[in-house]
Amino acid sequence: MRYLTAGESHGKQQTTIIEGLPSNMPITQEDINESLLRRQKGHGRGKRMQIEKDLVDIVGGVRHGYTLGSPIALVVRNDDFKHWTDVMGEDPVAEDENIRRVVTRPRPGHADLNGAIKYGHRDMRNILERSSARETTARVAAGAVAKTLLKHLGIEIVGYVKEIAGIKAVDREDLSIKDRIEISEASPVRSLDEEAGKQMMDAIDKAKKDGDSIGGVCEVYVEGMPAGIGSYVHYDRKLDGRIAGAVQSINAFKGVEFGIGFEAARKNGSEVHDEILWSEEKGYYRRTNRLGGFEGGMTSGMPIVVKGVMKPIPTLYKPLQSVDIETKETFNASIERSDSCAVPAAAVVMEHVVAFEIAKAILEQFPNDQFPKLKKAIDQYRDEIRGF
Numbered sequence: 001m002r003y004l005t006a007g008e009s010h011g012k013q014q015t016t017i018i019e020g021l022p023s024n025m026p027i028t029q030e031d032i033n034e035s036l037l038r039r040q041k042g043h044g045r046g047k048r049m050q051i052e053k054d055l056v057d058i059v060g061g062v063r064h065g066y067t068l069g070s071p072i073a074l075v076v077r078n079d080d081f082k083h084w085t086d087v088m089g090e091d092p093v094a095e096d097e098n099i100r101r102v103v104t105r106p107r108p109g110h111a112d113l114n115g116a117i118k119y120g121h122r123d124m125r126n127i128l129e130r131s132s133a134r135e136t137t138a139r140v141a142a143g144a145v146a147k148t149l150l151k152h153l154g155i156e157i158v159g160y161v162k163e164i165a166g167i168k169a170v171d172r173e174d175l176s177i178k179d180r181i182e183i184s185e186a187s188p189v190r191s192l193d194e195e196a197g198k199q200m201m202d203a204i205d206k207a208k209k210d211g212d213s214i215g216g217v218c219e220v221y222v223e224g225m226p227a228g229i230g231s232y233v234h235y236d237r238k239l240d241g242r243i244a245g246a247v248q249s250i251n252a253f254k255g256v257e258f259g260i261g262f263e264a265a266r267k268n269g270s271e272v273h274d275e276i277l278w279s280e281e282k283g284y285y286r287r288t289n290r291l292g293g294f295e296g297g298m299t300s301g302m303p304i305v306v307k308g309v310m311k312p313i314p315t316l317y318k319p320l321q322s323v324d325i326e327t328k329e330t331f332n333a334s335i336e337r338s339d340s341c342a343v344p345a346a347a348v349v350m351e352h353v354v355a356f357e358i359a360k361a362i363l364e365q366f367p368n369d370q371f372p373k374l375k376k377a378i379d380q381y382r383d384e385i386r387g388f
């Protein structure tokens, strides 16, 4: 299974095409819309989120609520496009540079300058329209389809804010999936501890007031994965590696860790590795889950626990210095609108890119053109490994 996305931030729409999903899997628009609407929530977002109401149009690959086995095409329209028709519409390029809103001033922390050098564009709007995180709408749409597949296979996945600006949403690791789902309801910023939620919102408000931005840590938790998904035999079949790549590819993500992650560097082996146990009821399991559900590039059958670090939003009301590529003069980058914190939204994006990688690995391991047969194969595998 694979997917592609297309679309500019202020263009007509975001488009997603998914190929390789088996036939006869139940899926509805609501399954996808629920995810899209969750991505729009969260304290700290700018004015754009008040303009958009992301709803999917399934335009291919689904009929009467079931997948056909053909490519699935999904469209989410950009409501903001109506304000940008002169700049992003199909009319011949306007002569007036003000109408075209030509961008010659690269913003620090964005793709603007590197992208302009690479593609030879002197108008950096050609870069920023695509490098914008608006594209994560299309990725969440793809992930929502993958998440639906996982749900039908008894695999639950949830993404939530772990911390914002150093304030921990939850300071415990022993949370049930129900607790995690509660925290994940990203509006405005959730914690099981009301005080922590308030502190995170205050930190966002303060950053906004100061013309600054803040980042944080997101976590994704997956329950119900059987052991042995992924592979150790080749670097590009290691599922933890693929998940890390997908998480790192989210706009503004700067690092990924599984389980205790970087903490492992400061601990002895006896404090890191998870002892193996067996019971009739559960089959093989681990006494602890410090390695976050992976050994040897394969799932261990324990929950997958993966964290991603999001840097503070790069566009600031407090301007940063840059250089105009036409005049080579120094200027202070000023802005019209921006998010001051998008960590809650990014947690939803992360949940969905992880869902896609997991669903893809399952389909590689249990290839089947028909969903009911895939489900049977997974159920049989689960029975087999319990008594292995």
Ligand SMILES: Cc1cc2nc3c(=O)[nH]c(=O)nc-3n(C[C@H](O)[C@H](O)[C@H](O)COP(=O)(O)O)c2cc1C
Pocket: 046, 109, 110, 111, 131, 132, 133, 136, 250, 251, 252, 253, 311, 313, 314, 315, 316, 337, 338, 339, 340, 342, 345, 346, 349
């Ligand atoms: C959900 C989401 C919303 C974002 N909103 C903004 C924003 O409003 N302003 C901004 O400057 N960057 C925003 N970003 C981050 C930029 O897209 C990102 O930093 C930029 O494209 C450069 O990519 P890099 O940080 O991965 O190198 C957002 C990222 C995410 C995931």
Ligand SMILES: C=C(O[C@@H]1CC(C(=O)O)=C[C@@H](OP(=O)(O)O)[C@H]1O)C(=O)O
Pocket: 009, 046, 048, 049, 052, 131, 132, 133, 134, 137, 251, 337, 338, 339
């Ligand atoms: C549109 C979304 O996020 C956008 C991501 C983004 C960026 O530079 O990444 C910049 C902002 O866009 P604009 O300049 O139009 O206000 C965000 O609103 C979205 O998440 O749907």
